[in-house]
Amino acid sequence: xxxxxxxxxxxxxxxxxxxxxxxxxxxxxxxxxxxxxxxxxxxxxxxxxxxxxxxxxxxxxxxxxxxxxxxxxxxxxxxxxxxxxxxxxxxxxxxxxxxxxxxxxxxxxxxxxxxxxxxxxxxxxxxxxxxxxxxxxxxxxxxxxxxxxxxxxx
Ligand code: ATP
Numbered sequence: 074x075x076x077x078x079x080x081x082x083x084x085x086x087x088x089x090x091x092x093x094x095x096x097x098x099x100x101x102x103x104x105x106x107x108x109x110x111x112x113x114x115x116x117x118x119x120x121x122x123x124x125x126x127x128x129x130x131x132x133x134x135x136x137x138x139x140x141x142x143x144x145x146x147x148x149x150x151x152x153x154x155x156x157x158x159x160x161x162x163x164x165x166x167x168x169x170x171x172x173x174x175x176x177x178x179x180x181x182x183x184x185x186x187x188x189x190x191x192x193x194x195x196x197x198x199x200x201x202x203x204x205x206x207x208x209x210x211x212x213x214x215x216x217x218x219x220x221x222x223x224x225x226x227x
Contacts, residue, residue: 076151076162082123083114083167084131085213086139088174088191094217096197096210097135097179099186108187109202112209114167115185123168131172135189136181139172143216148205171213171220 086097103109115130117123124141132138147168154161179189192200194214201207221227 076164079163079165080117080123081114081165081167082117082127082130083112083169084127084139084141084172085112085145085169085210086131086135086137086172086174087213087217088137090191094194095191096194096213097131097137097174097189097191098197098200099134099182100188100190101185102187110200111202112169112206113186114169124170127168127170128172132177133183134185135177136179136183137177138175140175142171142173142220145169145171145209145212145216148203148209150203150205169209169213171216 088095088097097113098110099113100108100110113131113134115126115134117126121129128139128141147166149164149166152163152165154163179191182189190200194210198207198210201210218227
């Protein structure tokens with residue numbers, strides 16, 4: 074059986090509150106019951122660009138609208154899904170973008186997330202459940218500094 078490929082896109086959403094930079098993480102339910110803290114992301118729909126999907130999924134899952142600052146690295150993992158009793162191997166490729174908070178409130182997140190939090194960057198790095206997403210967050214921190222430098226703000 075050929076493996077399937079699923080493509081998603083997501084955002085590392087940053088916000089400055091009183092000089093402290095915060096990142097937005099969502100908690101999603103897991104089968105095992107352990108809380109899983111993640112970056113917001115979701116499937117790229119037909120006819121949608123990865124950038125539009127990343128903005129839409131970030132808005133739906135966090136309640137907040139972001140504006141893309143730059144591309145980050147893709148992540149890539151495998152998982153197995155059951156379909157009509159058949160086990161299907163899925164390769165998942167997720168494109169992430171660094172985003173600046175524009176508007177909205179985490180109280181307005183959708184049902185995909187059980188909880189949404191703004192966390193200081195060091196706490197976010199420790200909280201995030203997947204190493205690959207932590208690496209993307211680390212890359213976003215460097216990209217944010219580069220962005221501030223380019224804008225003459227650093
Ligand atoms: P999407 O949010 O893109 O719509 P989904 O919610 O349908 O996706 P995934 O988040 O890809 O599904 O999760 C599918 C499986 O892969 C789950 O078992 C999940 O725990 C696991 N998974 C999710 N992210 C990662 C990761 N970064 N590394 C390894 N496994 C992951």
